[in-house]
Amino acid sequence: MKLSVEKLRSDYLKELTNISEQKPSECMQCAKCSAGCPVTRAMDLLPHQVLRYLQLGMYDKVFQSKTIWICASCFTCASRCPRDVDLTKLMEGLRVLALREKGGNKLRPEELPVDMLKEAPQQAFVSSFRKYSK
Ligand code: SF4
Ligand code: SF4
Secondary structure, three states, rough: HHHHHHHHHHHHHHHHHHHHOOEEEEEOOOOOHHHHHOHHHHOOOOHHHHHHHHOOOOOHHHOOOOOOHHHHOOOOHHHHOOOOHHHHHHHHHHHHHHHHHHOOOOOOOHHHHHHHOOOOOHHHHHHHHHHOOO
């Protein structure tokens, strides 16, 4: 049982590192990210606490929290970090992992309204398909 939990943790870490190109182990827990984050009032875990749980391999705590969905991808934390940890990319990677865990395709090209295809920026489509489709 212990082995499978360890494997699960290393799989998550590998996948998160692949998606975000960031290493949670680089964080030194100075909390400058949390001090600058504009939306901590709505979070149940502070940004540096998310990093700590990742370092401890406690992904369940992170996935149960609403913090990764509250994050506004504003890059403030990334610009303040003295260790060059890009927490914005990690948050994005965690959202992708959480959605993949839930399984299934949430977004199909054939279901998109034609008007939206004409008007919305292409970057929005690429980002949405990365998040919501397998
Ligand atoms: S600012 Fe960087 S080093 Fe400091 S706690 Fe946040 S992620 Fe970790
Ligand atoms: S990117 Fe997310 S976690 Fe970082 S400062 Fe902005 S809202 Fe907070």
